[in-house]
Amino acid sequence: MYKTIYTALGLALVSQAVSQQRTIEITHFAVGDGSGNSVQINESMRQLVREKYRSTVNRIFQDPENENRFTAEMIIPVTVAGFVIREIALFDRNGNMIIVGQTPEVYKPTLSEGVTQDSVYRIPFVVSNPEILQLNFDPNVVIATHQWIINTLTPATMFPGGTTGQVLKKKSNADGDTGWDDAGSADVFVNTIEEEQSLVADQLIVDLSQTTTHGAAVYINGDRITQKTGADGWQATSATRITLGKAYTGAKILIVQNEPLGTAPFPLAQNKNLADVPNKPLARQNLGVMSADEAKYNDCPPGTIVGLASPNIPPGYRLLKCNGAAYSRAVYADLFAAIGTYFGAGDGVTTFNVPEARGEYPRYADDGRGIDVGRVVGSKQGDAMRNITGTFEGNTDDGEAGKKGAFYNTGQGFLGANGASWGGVIGFDASRVVPTANEVRVRSIAVLACIRY
Incomplete structure (x- = not known):
């Protein structure tokens, strides 16, 4: 069964757009090959399994x-x-995946295979409030033809530099990572990598996730096919791609790269601050570290309040002081999407306010429990204490013993039960027993309140 769904992030952005009367601008469309296997989509996805092509909608x-x-x-x-x-x-325009879907496994052919028309792909989706969609398109965007590029552009004009006799080479498998070098020089590391994929109808091109050598052995359903021209062979058409001589519908293809030195790992080839690592996601997985985008959503979400035991925020942390200041809605878009104008609308157009927490105690929102009724997130509350009342039993000036006078000071004594005044003043001074101040408070320790953006 094939379907399209909103991601959890997409649903959150749609909900925020509706509640805050903002718009969502969908700008880009992408397709992928699932790294050679069928894809099971889910709401937690933030990118395709293996993206192959992206363009503006x-x-x-x-x-x-x-x-x-x-x-x-x-x-x-x-x-x-x-x-x-x-x-x-x-x-959307910020690169957030709003909708993801799975499609039937279809091979997208190319010009060299006899196809003369562009491919068109469409995603249907439903929006409960159409007013939140902002549809902007540039009518001046055009696609240059393949023939015009061949006739007009050459490597020398597009990539200046180099010397006589040098050629343009790939430095890594990353797109655009190229440089001029001597034709006879090469950096080769050999290690065994086995990669298995599922072949679909009419598929001739197979892309590899990682390569470490120019040599490879190819097996179809366990039977090895040789590197040669013709229907029964295969050819390496780039450093990460092979082309089969014929289609093997429904078969499993296994590509095994050579390993003459055993399974010992090899060190990085160049001192380029990891720029020469061809498969960076796999490298981060092996090292147990996250990318900047992954860390953005895996440490704590924007809008989280934290306390620091220092007067200043250390460099490199995505934190702002909770001092009620106004910040740009565009620059701090993630924080604005999380807290909106709960703590102030700034100038009402381009800015918003962070919480003012200096000298304040936090109190968790009642959220329907019924203890602190009527409070919403971001609301403020002044100080207060419970009322204290009582009675005092003694003789009033009307001569009657045992009358109870109301226990409050009139400024000139106390009132008796029958309204007659009772002589004398009772003093009360709490500072003789407990510490006092000009506010009601509990013991506390001061920390710097900050908010994650």
């Missing part, structure tokens, strides 16, 4: 019979190299 149009139903459209030019499409997604 060509258009979003509304269903004429249902104002809440929209369809986003993307065009993949025929000049883009072929790959299998198993997953699709929509992103």
Whole structure:
């Protein structure tokens, strides 16, 4: 069963847009191949399993019979190299994945395979409040033809530098990581990597996730096929891609890269601050560290209040002092999306306020419990104490013993039960027993209140 769903992040952004009367601008469409296998989508996804192509949304149009139903459209030019499409997604202008879906396994052919038309992909989706969508498109965006690029652009004009006899080389498997070097020089490290993928109908091109050598052995359902031209062979068409001589529908392909030195790991080849690591996500996984984007959503979310045992925020931490100051809604978009104008609307247009927590005690929101009724997040509350009343038993000046006078001072004595005044003044001074101040408070320790942005 194939479907599209809102991500948890997408639902949160839609909910915020509705509640805060803001808009969501969907700008980009992406497709991927699921790293060679079928994809099981879920709400926690923030990126495709393996993205193969991304572009601006060509258009979003509304269903004429249902104002809440929209369809986003993307065009993949025929000049883009072929790959299998198993997953699709929509992103907003901040790069947040709003909608993700799975598709039938379809091979996207290329110009060299006899196809002459661009590929068009569409995602239908439903929005309960159409007013939150902001649809902006640039009519001046055009796609240069494959022939124009070949006739007009050369490596020398696009990548200046180098000397006579040098050629443009890939430094790593990352897109755009190239440089000029001598034609005969090469940095080669050999290690065994086995990668298995599922082949679909008409698939000839297979992309590898990682390569460490120019040599590889290819097996189809356990049978090895040789590197040669013709229907029964395969060819290496780039450092990370092989092309089969024929399609093997439904088969499993296993690509085994050589390992003449055993399983001993090799060190980094160059001192480039890890820029020469071809598979950075896998490297972070092996090291047990997160990327900046992963850390953004895995330490604590924007809007979290923390206390520091220091007067200043250490460098490098995404924290702001809770001093009631106004900040830009655009620069601190994640924090604004989390707290909105709960603690102040700033100038009402471009800024918002963080909480003012200096000298204050925090109190958790009642949230329907019924103890601190009527309070909402961000509301302030003054100091107070419970009322103290009582009675005093003694003789009043009317001569009657045992009358009870109300226990409060009139400024001139106390009142008797029958209204007659009772002579004498009773003094009360709490400072003789407990510490006193100009406020009601508990014991405390001062820390610096900060908020995560």
